[in-house]
Amino acid sequence: MAHGSNSRQSILNRIRSFTGRDESGEAPQKSWSVPQPGYVVDFTKDLVTSFTSRLNAVHGTLQTVADFAGLPVAVHDYLSEAGQSNVQELLVHKGLVGLEWGNRSVSVRKAAKQDRVSVTLAFAGIAETGTVVMTSSSDSPTTQSYLPDTNIVVLRESRLLATMESLWPLLEHQPRALNFITGPSKTADIEQTIVYGAHGPRRFHVILVKNAGAN
Amino acid sequence: MEVLTHNFKPAAKKALLDKDLSAAMGRAESGFVDTRRKVTDELLNFEEFRTLGRDVKNHTLANLDYYLELFERNVIAQGGHVHWAKNGEEANRIVLDICKKADARKIIKGKSMVSEEAGTNAALERQGYEVIETDLGEYIIQLAGETPSHIIAPAVHKSKKAVTELFDRYHAPMGYETVTEHEAIVDQARQILRDHFCSADVGITGGNFLVAETGSVAIVTNEGNGDLTSCLPKVHIVTTSIEKVIPDMEALGGFLRLLARSATGQITSVYTTLFNGPKRDKDIDGPEEFHVVLLDNGRSEILGSEYQDILRCIRCGACLNHCPVYTSIGGHAYGWVYPGPMGSVLTPILVGRENAGDLPNACTLNGRCGTVCPVKIPLPSLLRKHRSDLVKAGSQGAVQKGMLSFWYVLARRPVLYGVLMRAFKTVLSLFALLDKAGQRGRIKTLPGASAWTSSRDLPAPGKSTFQALWKTAQSASNESEK
Numbered sequence: 155m156a157h158g159s160n161s162r163q164s165i166l167n168r169i170r171s172f173t174g175r176d177e178s179g180e181a182p183q184k185s186w187s188v189p190q191p192g193y194v195v196d197f198t199k200d201l202v203t204s205f206t207s208r209l210n211a212v213h214g215t216l217q218t219v220a221d222f223a224g225l226p227v228a229v230h231d232y233l234s235e236a237g238q239s240n241v242q243e244l245l246v247h248k249g250l251v252g253l254e255w256g257n258r259s260v261s262v263r264k265a266a267k268q269d270r271v272s273v274t275l276a277f278a279g280i281a282e283t284g285t286v287v288m289t290s291s292s293d294s295p296t297t298q299s300y301l302p303d304t305n306i307v308v309l310r311e312s313r314l315l316a317t318m319e320s321l322w323p324l325l326e327h328q329p330r331a332l333n334f335i336t337g338p339s340k341t342a343d344i345e346q347t348i349v350y351g352a353h354g355p356r357r358f359h360v361i362l363v364k365n366a367g368a369n
Numbered sequence: 370m371e372v373l374t375h376n377f378k379p380a381a382k383k384a385l386l387d388k389d390l391s392a393a394m395g396r397a398e399s400g401f402v403d404t405r406r407k408v409t410d411e412l413l414n415f416e417e418f419r420t421l422g423r424d425v426k427n428h429t430l431a432n433l434d435y436y437l438e439l440f441e442r443n444v445i446a447q448g449g450h451v452h453w454a455k456n457g458e459e460a461n462r463i464v465l466d467i468c469k470k471a472d473a474r475k476i477i478k479g480k481s482m483v484s485e486e487a488g489t490n491a492a493l494e495r496q497g498y499e500v501i502e503t504d505l506g507e508y509i510i511q512l513a514g515e516t517p518s519h520i521i522a523p524a525v526h527k528s529k530k531a532v533t534e535l536f537d538r539y540h541a542p543m544g545y546e547t548v549t550e551h552e553a554i555v556d557q558a559r560q561i562l563r564d565h566f567c568s569a570d571v572g573i574t575g576g577n578f579l580v581a582e583t584g585s586v587a588i589v590t591n592e593g594n595g596d597l598t599s600c601l602p603k604v605h606i607v608t609t610s611i612e613k614v615i616p617d618m619e620a621l622g623g624f625l626r627l628l629a630r631s632a633t634g635q636i637t638s639v640y641t642t643l644f645n646g647p648k649r650d651k652d653i654d655g656p657e658e659f660h661v662v663l664l665d666n667g668r669s670e671i672l673g674s675e676y677q678d679i680l681r682c683i684r685c686g687a688c689l690n691h692c693p694v695y696t697s698i699g700g701h702a703y704g705w706v707y708p709g710p711m712g713s714v715l716t717p718i719l720v721g722r723e724n725a726g727d728l729p730n731a732c733t734l735n736g737r738c739g740t741v742c743p744v745k746i747p748l749p750s751l752l753r754k755h756r757s758d759l760v761k762a763g764s765q766g767a768v769q770k771g772m773l774s775f776w777y778v779l780a781r782r783p784v785l786y787g788v789l790m791r792a793f794k795t796v797l798s799l800f801a802l803l804d805k806a807g808q809r810g811r812i813k814t815l816p817g818a819s820a821w822t823s824s825r826d827l828p829a830p831g832k833s834t835f836q837a838l839w840k841t842a843q844s845a846s847n848e849s850e851k
Contacts, residue, residue, distance in 0.1 A: 162453035165611065165665045169434045172673040182432040184616060186424050188623045192413040208636065264654040267563045283637040292651035296600045300593050301563075318622045328447075328583050330648060330655050331600065334641040339593040341555060342633070343506035343522060345393070345529050346400040349555040352505060353562060354593025354640070 188319060191282060198316045201281040202362065205314060208284025212337030213350055214358045221365045226255050228361050229273055229306055236357055238271060238304055245302060247275035248293035262293065265301035272298040273306045278313040278321055279360075285336040286360060287321060289329040296331045305355035307335070310366035370488045370516060373704035374716055374725035380702035381731065385824040390526055394696050397525045401690035404634025405741070411636075412626065422627050422744040425620045426681035430672065436581040436614045437663070443584025447646030449659040457487030460664045464489055464573070464606055465496055467660055471604045473498065473570035479588065479595035480504040481575030482520055482684060483664050484608045485706045489573070501565045503594040505558055512539050518700030520707060521632050521686040526699045529554070562594070572598035572656070576609035577683070578624060579661070582617040585645050586661060589628065589638040596642055605644070605656035610664045612680045624683060627743035631685040667719045676751055679714045681744040688738035688748055694731045703728060710738035714751045722755070726764050729755035787836050794830045801829035 170176070197204035206216050219228045233239050246260045250273055265272065275294065276286040286307045290296045299305055315321055318334075325332075339354030350356055373380070384390055409415045429436055441451040454460035460483075468476060476498050484490065490500045490511075502511040506524035510517060512535045517523030524532075533549050536557060541547070543561070548554045574595045578587040586607050588595045599605045615621060629635040648655035671680055689695045689709030700708035705716050705725070713728040729752045738748040759765070765773075779786045797812070804812050811826035821827055833841075 159453075161455045161459060161665075165453055165455065165663075165669055166434050166437070168665075168669040169437070169611075169672060172669075173432060173434055175432070175434055179435055182428070182435060184428065186421055186428070186620075188421060188619050189414055189417045191418075191626060193411060194413065212639070262653070267567050285637060285641075290652065290655060291649075292653060295653040296596070297654045300596050300600070318625070319619065322618050328585060328643070328645040330645055330652060331596075332585070332643040332645070333596065334637070336637050336639050338639070339591070340639060341505045341592045342400075343504070343509070343524055344527070344532055344551055344554060346396055346522075346525075347529075347551045349551050351559065352555055352592035352594070353503065353559060353566075353597055 197281055201314045204281040205284050214337040216360045218362045226253050232359055241271045245269055245272040245298045249275050264295050265297035269302045271304045272302040274298050276307050276309045278315055279309045280315055282317045285334050288333040290331040300354045304357040306359045308361050310363050312366055370485050370706050372720045376704055377727040381698045384698040384702045390699050393526050394699050398696040408630045408634050408636055418626050419743055419745055421623045426744050430680055440579050440581040440614050447584055449646040452662045454664045456666050460487040460662050461489050461492035463662050468571050475499045475569045476571045477565055477569040477598050478502050479574035479598040480507050481608045483610050503562050520684050566597045566601050569602045571604040572602040573606045574598050576607045579614040580621055581614055585643040587643050589641045591639045593640050600655055604658040607661045612668050628685055631687040631743040678746045681746055682711050687741045691737040691741050710748045726759050790834045794834055797830045
């Protein structure tokens with residue numbers, strides 16, 4: 155873009171007068187490596203336990219199902235418990251459309267402000283922090299993770315990783331948006347008091363699928 | 370943002386006498402310090418990560434042109450645009466241009482200190498755009514017509530009561546009821562801002578890290594407002610600055626472990642998002658246009674200078690939370706975007722030392738800021754450096770100069786020094802005795818020293834002078850050696 159191109163050159167020139175590099179300069183040698191994070195309790199021993207305790211600490215909840223077929227019942231039970239049993243429509247990841255959802259309708263679409271519940275499918279989970287990793291695509295719209303009051307995230311246990319560092323080799327390409335989500339939305343902007351449900355979901359529930367099969 | 374740093378002394382004095390501010394700051398200080406301590410202790414090798422943070426930033430700054438160009442190439446390859454801005458005015462022109470081309474009317478914003486620096490909101494409003502901040506703290510201060518007083522907790526100085534009154538004034542005409550409890554206040558803001566999220570044409574966010582290797586912009590929030598700002602409107606603009614670039618994802622992992630712990634005392638923020646360009650072919654949501662505005666505004670001139678270390682700053686705010694001056698006077702007294710120790714180092718460089726010479730002097734040299742900095746910026750040394758440069762530039766006042774010369778004369782005449790000190794001690798002790806209002810050992814009012822005593826007590830002198838104590842200790846040790 156022509157915009158700011160003079161500034162681009164003058165900023166880069168000023169930086170180059172310091173770095174001494176010319177425009178065709180080679181890639182610099184990196185000289186560091188990220189240390190393995192060490193905690194009092196070794197979180198890599200039992201990833202499910204570590205993930206769960208981190209998630210619970212930030213007001214996220216977790217339940218486990220044996221396989222994908224068990225998801226609709228788990229979702230139904232969770233919504234009843236959360237006082238959301240009258241929800242008619244679920245916004246879902248495309249990969250979950252084919253399950254037996256019973257009376258509820260499911261749609262793969264961009265979320266709107268009146269949407270109440272989404273059931274999204276995580277690309278991976280990170281045990282160190284209790285985080286789910288969402289990748290945007292035509293099957294997985296980003297808005298589903300942010301607009302509904304209740305976000306249920308499906309996580310395959312086989313995709314539960316120790317650290318963020320183990321994620322990068324699994325990602326074939328960067329999606330438009332890569333979202334790391336750890337618990338429900340919150341704010342402490344008024345008098346340092348934590349309130350959940352600032353702009354994003356008020357309720358954040360992870361369903362861990364033990365045997366995800368070929369899915 | 371308008372530069373009011375020359376007004377530091379009166380502003381600080383006013384802040385010290387503000388009881389509401391003092392209550393708010395006290396609450397914030399203890400909250401931030403305790404929670405940070407807990408999570409930095411839990412990560413056993415936190416120090417190793419601090420070293421990593423320092424080394425990666427130093428490496429990146431030493432090769433800044435390379436990483437900025439790599440970042441730019443990768444953003445463009447993903448269909449995004451990169452714009453370079455020498456100063457805030459140019460950054461605003463770029464943003465205005467994009468908004469005009471997008472035929473925008475309503476603009477929503479996630480928190481961006483760079484846009485505060487450029488005064489982007491005011492520039493947009495002058496052209497008739499409706500601009501709405503969406504971070505709850507930023508929204509509150511926008512309603513109040515104020516600027517952020519903390520780089521990560523912009524409304525830290527506001528009490529719940531003040532927010533209730535503000536919401537009453539602005540939301541009641543829209544049909545909303547009075548809210549007095551935290552949950553209800555947050556919920557009302559949530560409802561109002563949702564309508565804005567869903568009807569805005571352009572979303573502007575900051576960028577915490579720019580990952581060169583992939584062309585990704587990383588932001589962190591707890592509220593999720595940054596994500597809604599970026600994925601609902603048809604245009605997403607990132608306003609950020611050149612020193613935010615880092616080499617790769619490996620480095621990002623290191624910085625994320627440092628940032629949340631140092632900033633809010635969290636293990637990780639609720640939301641960390643990497644943006645990689647605009648909506649793709651079959652995507653159902655996401656912005657149609659993606660722009661990154663890279664602001665320099667004097668940063669490239671700091672490269673290679675004695676102040677270069679400040680460019681490592683990742684804007685966590687830990688140095689603010691651990692600074693006794695910041696936690697006493699709050700952020701507004703500093704008079705520009707960046708308060709506290711990092712601000713007192715950066716501001717005089719960016720706005721000119723002649724405008725902001727008082728800032729580096731507002732420091733007790735306790736060193737806590739340097740100890741907690743996640744990228745090991747030697748803040749105390751940089752503040753001392755500023756002071757020394759100020760003296761060299763002859764900016765000392767006549768009184769300060771006179772007092773120092775007087776002390777210089779005395780310090781070389783120990784006998785005279787001793788006599789004067791004893792006399793001084795006797796007079797002060799007398800005042801301490803007569804000072805009925807003060808507690809024991811404190812002096813509340815002292816003629817000629819009201820500048821000190823109007824906002825704090827003066828400790829009453831001890832039983833003996835330092836010289837006398839020294840003499841006793843020396844002779845005692847000589848005795849024992851015999």
